[in-house]
Each structure stands twice: as C-alpha cells, then as structure tokens.
Amino acid sequence: MSIYIHIPFCNKICSYCDFCKMLYYKKWVNSYLEELKKEIEKEYKQDTIKTLYIGGGTPSSLSIKELEILFKIINQIKLDNTYEFTFECNIDDLDEEKLKLLxxxxxxxxxxxxxxxxxxHLKILNRNHNYKEVAETINLAKTIGFNNINVDLIYAIPNQTIKELKEDLDLFTSLNIEHISTYSLMIEPHTRLYINKTEQIDEDLDYEMYNYIINYLKNKGFNHYEISNFAKKNKESKHNLTYWNNENYYGFxxxxxxYINKTRYDNVKSLNKYxxxxxxxxxxxxxxxKTIENExxxxxxxxxxxxxxxFNNKYNIDILSNKIIQKLIKERKLINENNYIYIKPEYIYISNDILVNFIGETYE
Ligand code: SF4
Known part of the structure; x- marks a missing residue:
C-alpha cells in the first residue's frame, strides 16, 4: 500500500501548469493542514506503507512551522522498513534548515x-533559477544525506532546438542525480501559455527530441524504465511503480x-468544499x-x-489467449519474450495508439 498527499500551494504559478494548485496564502495553509489531518485520520486504516509521496503544487513552499505540522500528521503513518518517502521541491524554497528538517x-x-x-525558456515557463543555485542546493542536499534525487526536465518548449536540448541534458546530467523525469511541454487549456496562444512545437521535432533524450541518457548510464522516466541502477521511483503496477494507494x-479495494476515486478540487x-x-x-484494462x-x-x-496468476486468465494481445504480437507492436510482453521500443512514442485497443475490452 502507498500514499500520495497533495499540497496545492505554490509561490508562483508556472505558465504551463494545469495541476491542482493555488498561490500560497498563509491562512489557507493552516486550515488546509488541519483538514488534511482530519481526512487522514478518517480514511487511513493503519496499513503499513511501502511508499509515501508528498506532491503538489509545491510542498516545499510551506514554512518550517507548517512543515513541522505536516510531519506531525505524517508521523502517524506506519512505514515499512524499506520505505521510499518522496518530497517534491522547488529549488527556490530549499535551504539548509528545510533540507535538514525533511x-x-x-x-x-x-x-x-x-x-x-x-x-x-525559463522565462516562457515563468520560472526563475540558474545552474549555480540548482547545483549548490543539490550538493547541499547530498551533504545532508540525500542519495536519491529526481529532477524534472521539460522539453519541446516553443522555439527550442536540439542543440538547446543537448545543453540542458549536459547540465542536468552534470548534477549527478539518480533519476530524471521528462515531460514534453503540452499547452493545456486554462494555462497562461494557452491564453497567450503559444504554439505547440512541430510533432516531428518533438519525436526527434524524445529519441534524442533516450539515446543521450542511456549513454550516461540511465535506464529508460518507463515512457518518460530514467533512473540509475536500483533508483527507479518505487512510488510511481505502484501506479504502473496497478497497486493500491491512498490519495489524500x-x-x-x-485506488483502494477495487475502487478508484478522485478528491474534490474546490478548496472551499475540502x-x-x-x-x-x-x-x-x-x-x-475494467481492472484488467487498467493493468x-x-x-x-x-x-x-x-x-x-x-498477470495470469493475478487474474486467473491466460493473457496470451486474448485476441487483441495476439493481434498486436502478430503485428510486432508487442513483443512476447522471456515471460514478459512489452511494447516494441520503436512504438513507445505512439504507445497511446496501442493502449487505446484495450479500452472497453472483455477479458473473461
Ligand atoms: S510549481 Fe508545479 S504545481 Fe506549482 S505552478 Fe509550477 S508546475 Fe504548477
């Protein structure tokens, strides 16, 4: 069992963001933490937790005092011996005191x-930091004892070239971090980029950039283990793997x-209701x-x-007898090898076109 906890506050709103977030406002943070405590006390059934993920928003936007309140709530959660506990951060929020507290x-x-x-590109994204700040903060975190650090990389930014992407990748990998999550910039409705009528980059260039990233990071010793995620050996995100393995997790x-006991749920997005x-x-x-479709x-x-x-043991069926799986294997879009079925790497960029085949299927 895993837990995801959402902290919706940010000090600044990025131009591309369509997540559930709002500007940091002290009064709301206090009320929010009180309510979060109540929700966890009501819903959490004292299970032992393998992975805990505090995401947002920007959880690191909370002050030391507010973080202490948050950790007091979290300390009630029983963690497994081999737990992974991830905390999402913005570089501007991190100093020695906060990192030590985490x-x-x-x-x-x-x-x-x-x-x-x-x-x-930082300007386009409405973000503000430089390499020196990031490198110093990451080194500080390492000195304090953190040895599992992910950084998010966005590519396909308007007017970005392959050369600029390479410059980013050079700098990202020089940080000596264990994990890189990549995102192709999508211009979603209700974002500043959308309102400003910013154009998405050409799809062919997006594809070229995706392949460039894969080759670049593989050469630097990263394992490409999920469509957009890359990790050094044994540093895959255990928490995100619970999603991809279709395992249970609380969302607070x-x-x-x-996703608990065969039930998927979403929480409200209205702060007032919450x-x-x-x-x-x-x-x-x-x-x-539906469970198999998700799996x-x-x-x-x-x-x-x-x-x-x-898979066969979990669902008591033979996955290889499924007509769609058979068809996709025949078309060489899926590969059946060494007791695994996987999407052929050259089709991974268009994986959605393959995955859509499983929607609404009958497996019994
Ligand atoms: S920090 Fe994250 S959640 Fe906050 S506005 Fe930026 S992208 Fe959105």
Missing part, C-alpha cells in the same frame, strides 16, 4: 522541478486520486474487465512491460 522526518527521496536552464488532499470536510468528488468500483494500460508504460505469469 531528512530528519524520514524523507529519503527528493523530486525537484528544474525543467530547463535555458534563460529564454485536494484533487488527489486513490475545508468543509467534503473530500471525495467521485468514486468508481471497478469490475474485473494493461498502466503496465505497458513500463519498458519491461507485463510479467505474463504474475
């Missing part, structure tokens, strides 16, 4: 939103999602077909794909 409170993985070092906080004790927006009990769609995100024996 470390003292069992955080053992940092996820830092860096995105790019290119000055023009505004706009969080969870502070009035209304947590859930919707929930859906999944039947066997396939999520599992095929992993480059290693789906373990055939584990």
């Amino acid at each position: 470390f003292k409170n069992k955080v053992n993985r940092l996820s830092i939103g860096v995105q790019t070092f290119n000055k023009n 906080g505004l706009g969080a999602s969870g 502070l009035n004790g209304i947590y859930k927006l919707n929930e859906e009990i999944l039947d066997k077909n 396939l769609i999520l599992g095929f995100r992993k480059m290693e794909g789906i373990n055939i024996d584990a």
Whole structure:
C-alpha cells in the first residue's frame, strides 16, 4: 500500500501548469493542514506503507512551522522498513534548515522541478533559477544525506532546438542525480501559455527530441524504465511503480486520486468544499474487465512491460489467449519474450495508439 498527499500551494504559478494548485496564502495553509489531518485520520486504516509521496503544487513552499505540522500528521503513518518517502521541491524554497528538517522526518527521496536552464525558456515557463543555485542546493542536499534525487526536465518548449536540448541534458546530467523525469511541454487549456496562444512545437521535432533524450541518457548510464522516466541502477521511483503496477494507494488532499479495494476515486478540487470536510468528488468500483484494462494500460508504460505469469496468476486468465494481445504480437507492436510482453521500443512514442485497443475490452 502507498500514499500520495497533495499540497496545492505554490509561490508562483508556472505558465504551463494545469495541476491542482493555488498561490500560497498563509491562512489557507493552516486550515488546509488541519483538514488534511482530519481526512487522514478518517480514511487511513493503519496499513503499513511501502511508499509515501508528498506532491503538489509545491510542498516545499510551506514554512518550517507548517512543515513541522505536516510531519506531525505524517508521523502517524506506519512505514515499512524499506520505505521510499518522496518530497517534491522547488529549488527556490530549499535551504539548509528545510533540507535538514525533511531528512530528519524520514524523507529519503527528493523530486525537484528544474525543467530547463535555458534563460529564454525559463522565462516562457515563468520560472526563475540558474545552474549555480540548482547545483549548490543539490550538493547541499547530498551533504545532508540525500542519495536519491529526481529532477524534472521539460522539453519541446516553443522555439527550442536540439542543440538547446543537448545543453540542458549536459547540465542536468552534470548534477549527478539518480533519476530524471521528462515531460514534453503540452499547452493545456486554462494555462497562461494557452491564453497567450503559444504554439505547440512541430510533432516531428518533438519525436526527434524524445529519441534524442533516450539515446543521450542511456549513454550516461540511465535506464529508460518507463515512457518518460530514467533512473540509475536500483533508483527507479518505487512510488510511481505502484501506479504502473496497478497497486493500491491512498490519495489524500485536494484533487488527489486513490485506488483502494477495487475502487478508484478522485478528491474534490474546490478548496472551499475540502475545508468543509467534503473530500471525495467521485468514486468508481471497478469490475474485473475494467481492472484488467487498467493493468494493461498502466503496465505497458513500463519498458519491461507485463510479467505474463504474475498477470495470469493475478487474474486467473491466460493473457496470451486474448485476441487483441495476439493481434498486436502478430503485428510486432508487442513483443512476447522471456515471460514478459512489452511494447516494441520503436512504438513507445505512439504507445497511446496501442493502449487505446484495450479500452472497453472483455477479458473473461
Ligand atoms: S508546475 Fe508545479 S510549481 Fe509550477 S505552478 Fe504548477 S504545481 Fe506549482
């Protein structure tokens, strides 16, 4: 069992952001933490937790005092001996005191939103930092004891060239971090970029950049283990693997999602409702077909794909007897090898076109 906790506050709103977030406002933070405590006390069934992930928003936007309150709530959660506890951070928020507080409170993985070092692109994204600040903060974190650090990289930024992407990759990998999550910039409705009518880059260039990143990071010793994620040996995100392995997790906080006892749910996105004790927006009990559909769609995100024996034992069916799987294997879009089925790497960029085949299928 895993837990995701959402902290929706940010000190600054990025131009591309369509996450559940709002500007930091002290009064709201205090009320939010009180309500979060109530939600966790009500919903958490004292299970032992393998992975805990505090995301946002920007959890690191909280002050030391507010973080102490948050950790007091979290300390009630029972963690497994081999737990992974990730905390999402913005570089501007991190100083020695905050990093030490996180470390003292069992955080053992940092996820830092860096995105790019290119000055023009930072401006487009409405973010502000430079290489020196990022490198110094990451070194400080390492000195304090963090040895599992992810940084997010955004590519396909308007007018970005392959040369500029390479410059970013050179700088990112020089940080000696263990994990890189990559995102192709999508211009989503209701974002500043969308309102400003910013144009998405050409799809061919996006494809070229995706392949460039894969080759570059592989050469630097990163394992490409999920469509957009790269890790050094044994540093894959255990928390995100619980999603891709279709395992159970609680989602606490505004706009969080969870999956428990065959039920998927989303929390409300209205702060007002949340502070009035209304947590859930919707929930859906999944039947066997829907559960298998999710298992396939999520599992095929992993480059290693789906373990055939584990799948067959879990669902008491033979995955290889499924007509769609057979068809995709015949077309060489899926590969059946060494007890795994996976998407052929050259099709991973268009994996959605493959995954859509599993929607609405009957597996019994
Ligand atoms: S991208 Fe992250 S830091 Fe930026 S506004 Fe959205 S949630 Fe906040």
